[in-house]
Amino acid sequence: MFRSNVRAKFFVFGCLKKATITLFSYVLLFLYACNTDSNNLSQTTINFNPTFEDIAPIIYKNCTPCHRAGESGPIEFMTYDDVKKNVNKIKFVTQSGYMPPWPADDSYTHFIGERKLSKEELQLIKVWAENGAPKGDESKIPSPPVFYAGSFLGKPDTVIKFKNPVPIKGNGADHFYVIKLPMELIKDTFVRYFEFVPNHRKLAHHINGHLISYDPGKKKDIQTGLTHSLDQFKDYKVLYSQMNILNDDGSFPVLTPNTVYYLPGYTPPVYPQGIGGYKTNKTSAILLKNIHYGPSNQDVLDSSFINVFYGPKPKRPIFETQLGTFGISKIEPELILQPNKIQTFHTQATLNGDISLLSVNPHMHLLGKSFWAFAVQQNGDTIPLIKINKWDFRWQYYYTYEHPIIIKAGTVIHAYGTFDNTDKNPFNPNHPPKVVTQGEGVRSMQTTEEMFQFIFSYLAYQTGDEKMDLSKSKDN
Numbered sequence: 001m002f003r004s005n006v007r008a009k010f011f012v013f014g015c016l017k018k019a020t021i022t023l024f025s026y027v028l029l030f031l032y033a034c035n036t037d038s039n040n041l042s043q044t045t046i047n048f049n050p051t052f053e054d055i056a057p058i059i060y061k062n063c064t065p066c067h068r069a070g071e072s073g074p075i076e077f078m079t080y081d082d083v084k085k086n087v088n089k090i091k092f093v094t095q096s097g098y099m100p101p102w103p104a105d106d107s108y109t110h111f112i113g114e115r116k117l118s119k120e121e122l123q124l125i126k127v128w129a130e131n132g133a134p135k136g137d138e139s140k141i142p143s144p145p146v147f148y149a150g151s152f153l154g155k156p157d158t159v160i161k162f163k164n165p166v167p168i169k170g171n172g173a174d175h176f177y178v179i180k181l182p183m184e185l186i187k188d189t190f191v192r193y194f195e196f197v198p199n200h201r202k203l204a205h206h207i208n209g210h211l212i213s214y215d216p217g218k219k220k221d222i223q224t225g226l227t228h229s230l231d232q233f234k235d236y237k238v239l240y241s242q243m244n245i246l247n248d249d250g251s252f253p254v255l256t257p258n259t260v261y262y263l264p265g266y267t268p269p270v271y272p273q274g275i276g277g278y279k280t281n282k283t284s285a286i287l288l289k290n291i292h293y294g295p296s297n298q299d300v301l302d303s304s305f306i307n308v309f310y311g312p313k314p315k316r317p318i319f320e321t322q323l324g325t326f327g328i329s330k331i332e333p334e335l336i337l338q339p340n341k342i343q344t345f346h347t348q349a350t351l352n353g354d355i356s357l358l359s360v361n362p363h364m365h366l367l368g369k370s371f372w373a374f375a376v377q378q379n380g381d382t383i384p385l386i387k388i389n390k391w392d393f394r395w396q397y398y399y400t401y402e403h404p405i406i407i408k409a410g411t412v413i414h415a416y417g418t419f420d421n422t423d424k425n426p427f428n429p430n431h432p433p434k435v436v437t438q439g440e441g442v443r444s445m446q447t448t449e450e451m452f453q454f455i456f457s458y459l460a461y462q463t464g465d466e467k468m469d470l471s472k473s474k475d476n
């Protein structure tokens with residue numbers, strides 16, 4: 001198995017100062033199934049006849065970011081005609097809670113970019129649909145939102161492209177690739193963000209990329225070697241040699257995991273200037289490991305790219321820690337999912353420094369059922385972190401708080417994950433269900449094996465962090 005050093009990734013957990021992390025892949029499979037939970041609408045009444053003037057703002061805010069040209073949603077909602085044409089579908093998916101996808105329980109904690117329809121909004125859509133979707137006064141309909149082209153964050157300092165386009169076969173199957181994007185910069189620098197921009201948004205299902213930064217003199221030529229390979233989940237050591245990723249002396253270069261990330265509807269968390277960023281040496285590469293393309297009916301070539309935004313040397317480094325699988329804390333009991341059982345697992349870790357928590361990312365695979373994380377302070381008070389009542393493998397966001405959550409040393413962070421390994425779980429890949437474990441090493445990342453992880457990003461606490469407004473950091 002392959003291991004690489006990760007600098008400055010864990011620091012407040014006494015048990016691990018300089019950690020090693022396995023180079024792994026999140027293998028995600030996105031399946032279609034409807035959420036049949038019904039929302040409680042009984043108390044809400046609408047005593048007027050809504051027209052598109054009332055509906056457009058709801059759609060434009062909650063749906064259009066994904067349902068527009070080039071985005072992941074299969075239909076576009078830019079105009080009245082688009083919406084009217086699909087009104088019955090829209091009514092169905094909103095009333096059933098299937099759209100907009102937002103798995104986190106908004107009665108537990110709130111996050112930036114939360115997409116949840118209120119009871120009033122749901123009722124407005126229902127009444128409007130049942131009244132035949134009247135347009136109303138055209139002059140009062142708000143204009144559709146204007147979206148960025150090619151970047152969510154503005155004009156990048158540089159763009160790194162796929163060296164060779166990646167072929168996606170139109171055979172209706174999922175494709176998993178490992179891709180190397182060599183980067184040769186003018187000088188060693190700091191990068192504030194790497195923004196992945198998929199070429200085929202409807203096919204790009206999940207991307208998790210790592211930064212490889214070569215120490216001076218360690219790598220003469222990063223341009224040669226395979227630029228991409230189908231991920232066979234076999235021996236990555238062989239693949240990395242073929243991709244010419246290793247240092248010239250055969251050792252593994254410094255790797256910073258999870259620097260590039262993408263999911264349907266995902267926008268990168270943007271923190272205030274000076275917070276976070278990555279030391280990126282002149283000779284570097286992004287290793288997309290792995291990238292999951294959904295099924296396509298026709299052969300296409302993918303030429304996605306990564307926008308690179310430089311920044312100052314970070315004043316405040318962001319740390320990332322993971323509990324559970326491959327993390328710093330043990331899962332109890334051991335993650336062995338018995339067939340035909342629903343089981344709950346727990347993992348916990350104690351902080352030994354004060355932190356300002358920025359974002360959280362719960363992670364499980366297809367057998368996940370629910371997820372819950374909270375912190376218990378030394379005085380017994382509980383700090384809610386995130387609750388997902390109905391786990392959905394397709395929507396795995398990095399959830400960012402509006403203000404950092406301050407958590408003091410001595411606090412215990414707890415995560416509970418419930419897994420459903422019965423036939424009733426529509427995502428269960430095994431019929432009949434069989435024993436599922438974390439597998440072994442790299443191979444355990446396959447979707448059909450399980451993971452239970454709670455990943456979170458934070459700063460070392462400084463006075464005033466509680467007032468920091470993370471929702472306003474886009475342009476500063």
Ligand code: HEC
Nearest residue numbers: 032062063066072073074089090093094099100101264265
């Ligand atoms: C985060 C991105 C995202 C947001 C936000 C979103 N959708 Fe979707 N939507 C998708 C994706 C991706 C699919 C296709 C995959 C699937 O069905 O799971 C989809 C599927 C649908 C479908 C089924 C289309 C079909 O013909 O199969 C409808 C209808 C729909 N969305 C309506 C909405 C409405 C209405 C909203 C807002 C209230 C919304 N969506 C918000 C991404 C999104």
